[in-house]
Amino acid sequence: MDRTTSASMEMRSEGLGTTPSEHPAFAGRIELPYKLTTGRAASVFLAELASRRIVGSRCPSCARVLVPAQDFCAECGTAAEELVVVASAGSLSGFTETAAGVLGLIRLDGASTDLVHRILDAGLADLQVGQRVAARWAEEAQGSVLDIVGFAADDAPAASEEVRPLSDPSDPVIEQPYRLRLDYQHAYGPYYGRLFDEIATSRRIQGVRCPRCECVLVPPREYCDTCFVRTAEWVDVADTGVIKAFSIIHLEFVGQVREPPYIYAEIVLDGAATRLIHTVGGIEVEEAMERLHPGTAVRAVWKDGEPVGTLEDIVYFEPVFDD
Amino acid sequence: MFGRAINRVAVVASAQTKLRDAWSNRQHVDLISEAVVGALKGSGLRIEDVDFVIDCGSDILDGRSISNCGFLGAMGAHHKEESRVEEDGLWGALYGATKIGSGSAEVGLVLAYSKPSESDVSAFYATQCEPFYQRPVGFDHAAACGFQAQSYLASHSLSEEVFADVVAHDWALAAANSAVELETAPTAGDVRASSRVAAPLHELELSRPVDGAVAVVLASKRVAQRVCTDPVWITGIGTAMDQHSFAMRERDSLPACAAAAEAAYRRAGMDGPEGASLAELSASSAATQLMVLEALGLADPGGAARLYSEGSDVALNPSGGSLPADPIMATGLVRLSEAALQLSGRVGHGPEGASSAIVHGAGGVGMQNHCVFTLEV
Amino acid sequence: MRDVAIVGTGQTKHARRRTDVSQAGLVREAVDAALEDACLTFADIDSVVVASGPALFGAVNQPEKWLVDALGGHMKPVVRITSGGGTGLAGALAAMNQVSSGFVERVLVVAYDKLSEGALQYQISTLYDPFWGREFAVGIMGFAAAYWRARIDALGHTEEAAALVSVKNHRNAMRNPYAHVKKEVTVEDVLASRPLAWPIKLLDVPPISDGACAVILASEDAVPSITSTPAWIRGMAYYGEADNAANRFMLQSVPLQLAAQRVYKRAGIVNPRRQFDVAELQEPYTNFELSYYEGLGLCRSGEAADLIASGATEMEGDIPCNPSGGCMGANPIGATALIRLAEAALQVTDKAGERQVPGARTALVQAGGGWANLRGVAVVGADRN
């Protein structure tokens, strides 16, 4: 306790929290599945790659051929509904190399715009703006822009400006599976750092008191939200409290950590003026519907073994009935 | 008509946290409240005087959806009008200026923050690309910067040496700015020796993501004249967005930046940037910084590098600009804060006797979106 | 301060899932409809404001930068406001300030979400602090249900009263061509429906939808050349409340009351029940509508159950609430609040078709998001203040 108190006092005197935290960051991950709708132009473009055709769309207003096919001409805002086939070879208008490899901007023959794609089998030294490149196709089409593996310089045919109408289109690729994964190293900072340190070392929950409204805030924070003054004092709060509100969860959903049915609860710990998000357990849900109320007393049931310093060190809060 | 009302809006105070690689011992809320408290401290205003709060941050960078919703207390926004503009903070200032200009509020707090050290900046940008054509091939912001640099050099028959001079200039200024945490500034030689990360650009020719927060207090003429001896007036604002597909955009120039500047100058009743004492710019790379200068009319196309080799009448990025310190969502608002502090003579850097400034902010992959403010004292 | 009016509105064909359009195509559909309604083209639009839910909904960060091509926004001001479920109204407020201040004359506001693309509850659960409760979050449904349960005890917002909201809004949606849930339900159906987060049951919950809405705002100077039937925005505000502030009052929404006070003052509303002809309320769950009745002053605290039971908020009542069917007919979250505003504009300009409240001249709009801590209110009228 003394260690983090002094860290916090130091922050105050300096006005800048330059004291390094003892806590490693909290590793967070958000990983979500999607089925993304491609839209008309992309759905055809992606489907036609299986037939090794590259589809563009022609803007009826400015007559530009947009490749890869776009639903809307960006420059004039017009819907570009006419789909056409352009060459699968063209010239290189630009290139760069990043961690992703060599990428090129390619003006396909017949197109009015450049597209971005991978450049294969070439280092930067081998490349020149204006040089001819041609699409290299994947063995097996997946309905992705990567059905073109990339563009390469070898055997690129001579330029042809022919733009053909799209005939006999394949079934469009109307949706694509997608997975978004984002990783974080969330800093604890001095307030959460001390909170979770105390939980980990002594199963003690601490808040901070606002000098103006005298409320105790858990989780602790530097400023009282309502008074916007600096909190001044660390305070122990109990691991008992009351249910402020609860609901009984039956819904199942992707990413859920607990198995339904369970009781979602917002709990005000004795001594605190804020809410702690957790679950209520040790009671059947049918009984809970009857017996739990806002104001019902609860106590934390701590996990066996060494706490690690998260809310999961508490298994759940169990109701304490008078009778 | 245009700009008439915005002419009566002033920047009366601002503050920022130190900009540094990583604030690994502090949370977003800690940075936000430091900036807010600091801005109010210098303003003669209290939190109770603030009518509304506009905040700029990114859910994807923060790892939290509608992250503003969880940070309201630290922003001083409890029981106030509040909105999140999910764009660089200069657009938050645009919102604030229109709200005060409309007469519906007198004092607004505009804040912006980022902690890129907690997440992956390349994912922040890559997820801005539509998911079907651009994302799968590995295209991202770094690649866009590389393409822009190559195209700029080719269009104007310049050597890549010009970039390192721009970087060395700005990092030296940043090293002299106490708001930026920087031990030493690299020389042009150091810049050229850094690894190539988006050919032809070297690592140090791209902006350095940093953690930080900034808060700016905007006020109506009535309040500004009451609390401030030296209010900095917003005279013009312009903003414009380019099309989405990077490959389909101009790459050796920034037409959206030029459109934003033209709109700002028009609203300010200016023919161009002539007469400006200083310019605070946001750029993702040394190449786009040259392109920004040209789009703002501070140099002819291809001529911006000469502002560094031959000198410039307009002080360029006296704070160091975004190349040495790019707090992503806060970068443009830091520029506004810096320009206002320099105009009011409250910081050690910046040209003496400065009376007007051009402020530029940008957002998006390859700087798709641009915002320009003109200021005067 | 210049007055601002709504001069055009448009909505998509909302659906559980639209596979015929991308996110960009979806917003374009609403924009085309709004431009047609106002007899304007992209060339007439000075500025674009996009409003949508969190980036995680559609897997695209700062999606306005993708949508710009579909919005005719090339080289124009384009900015996105994201403020949770009520973001559509927050976007309209940003646009209103742009016009009112003289920054621009005509702004296109477009709000959307394509919720069928991903895993909604998990996405919404990421609202929670990663350190403090995210692992226990059930989107916002667990939270909403919990405080409804508390209001049952404290304010008498019974399951039966909420069921009446469901019955009313489902019935009203039958007359709304934009609604995609068209199914009449009874109180018994609602009470017997599957519990999701008790006391919230399946029929207390609106659908998950793909949809967009667009609204064009114009200055008092620009209105006469566009339309003779503008819907004047007589006031609009959007307030926040620190989620875990000390002793946060959860039974009534303070930010809602603050927003209502501010807007009512500007619009000269002293008796909301009598002065409003119609209300469009954003009810992500049935029980919220009950709570809004009280927060907006349509009845006193604790009287919402009586109000719905009295039939006053039915189409034939003295203060019809959600003639559109509200969220029950379609709930593309980011668009939902703007849809409420658009529906209010249709009502006061006598363009609401079968769902028209006869003679409506003054409409109340409510929006909200987050942990019930972001709340917006607007007043729309056939007449100026």
Ligand SMILES: [Zn+2]
């Ligand atoms: Zn066109």
Ligand SMILES: [Zn+2]
């Ligand atoms: Zn306090």
